Amino acid sequence: RSKRRGRGQITVYSQEIAQEMKRATHLEQALRNAIIANEVDVHFQPIVRLKDDMIVGFEALARWCDADLGYVSPAVFVPLAEERGFIDALSETLLRKAAEAALSWPKELFLSFNLSSAQLMDPKTSLTTLAILNRVGLDPRRLELEITETAVMTDAETAQKIIAELRGAGVRISLDDFGTGQSSLGRLRDFTFDKVKIDRAFVSRISDDRVSEHIIKAIVAMCDGLDLEVVAEGIEDFSEALKLKALGCGMGQGYFYGKPADAVTTMRFLSERYLRVEPEAAIA
Ligand code: C2E
Ligand code: MG
Ligand code: MG
Ligand code: MG
Numbered sequence: 289r290s291k292r293r294g295r296g297q298i299t300v301y302s303q304e305i306a307q308e309m310k311r312a313t314h315l316e317q318a319l320r321n322a323i324i325a326n327e328v329d330v331h332f333q334p335i336v337r338l339k340d341d342m343i344v345g346f347e348a349l350a351r352w353c354d355a356d357l358g359y360v361s362p363a364v365f366v367p368l369a370e371e372r373g374f375i376d377a378l379s380e381t382l383l384r385k386a387a388e389a390a391l392s393w394p395k396e397l398f399l400s401f402n403l404s405s406a407q408l409m410d411p412k413t414s415l416t417t418l419a420i421l422n423r424v425g426l427d428p429r430r431l432e433l434e435i436t437e438t439a440v441m442t443d444a445e446t447a448q449k450i451i452a453e454l455r456g457a458g459v460r461i462s463l464d465d466f467g468t469g470q471s472s473l474g475r476l477r478d479f480t481f482d483k484v485k486i487d488r489a490f491v492s493r494i495s496d497d498r499v500s501e502h503i504i505k506a507i508v509a510m511c512d513g514l515d516l517e518v519v520a521e522g523i524e525d526f527s528e529a530l531k532l533k534a535l536g537c538g539m540g541q542g543y544f545y546g547k548p549a550d551a552v553t554t555m556r557f558l559s560e561r562y563l564r565v566e567p568e569a570a571i572a
Pocket of ligand 4: 487488
């Protein structure tokens with residue numbers, strides 16, 4: 289009896305796997321087509337200096353809306369492109385679009401772009417990245433690349449080499465989603481970063497959780513000591529912004545200051561209230 293049930297489970301299980309594989313392959317094909325048809329877009333979210341709420345840069349975030357599938361999150365399609373081996377093609381399109389948009393912004397604003405973990409294991413990444421900037425005409429000193437702890441730890445030697453090459457050309461490196469990865473603080477000593485982005489998980493609990501507040505306090509102190517810049521991600525309301533300012537956090541980002549918006553909206557936003565963000569009137 290148990291045997292039969294076991295066999296039944298295997299059948300159901302393999303059907304689920306088959307269905308999942310079919311779905312992923314459909315998604316893959318749709319994404320490959322979207323890249324070729326130039327339908328994958330990039331949006332921009334402001335990053336502000338908390339001292340005076342001035343915009344200092346924007347983070348580029350990939351956006352894809354398929355005619356049949358609807359909105360697909362980058363948290364789904366970026367890992368898919370990595371697994372199926374075409375993250376290079378995806379990332380190149382995204383960086384080109386983001387860099388082109390950044391060309392029309394005031395020169396003092398930086399562009400922050402997410403590198404996927406697969407790209408940090410590919411020695412070609414530094415060259416292709418710099419080639420795109422060169423082609424578009426964006427100064428490498430205006431680019432920041434966001435990488436995660438986990439990505440850095442997977443193939444530390446290659447990652448270190450890529451980071452060194454990019455930094456040598458003037459690109460800055462920020463450590464994204466800090467506090468959630470699999471690294472130990474000791475291992476991070478082997479890498480040179482310019483900036484740390486405190487994960488939204490800590491920020492979103494800062495108002496009702498003393499532990500999160502102390503963790504942020506400790507990260508800010510560590511960054512001050514190491515001469516690293518620090519950004520708090522996911523600031524959603526005024527009281528979170530106030531708390532982070534009080535903790536001495538240098539920069540912030542989140543829906544409170546502005547949601548990700550397309551290149552045209554971002555330009556309009558910049559020209560209307562150049563540099564100073566007025567959160568009450570921030571773009572929807
Ligand atoms: P991330 O790099 O940590 O980006 C921050 C995410 O938090 C974005 O989600 C952003 O829209 C969201 N966010 C910003 N402010 C707030 C807030 O106040 N509240 C809340 N609840 N969320 C906020 P998104 O755009 O869905 O991107 C998810 C992840 O996908 C990114 O996390 C990043 O890891 C990845 N990703 C996005 N675009 C790219 C890309 O061009 N290349 C690569 N390799 N990865 C990307
Ligand atoms: Mg990021
Ligand atoms: Mg992040
Ligand atoms: Mg995050």
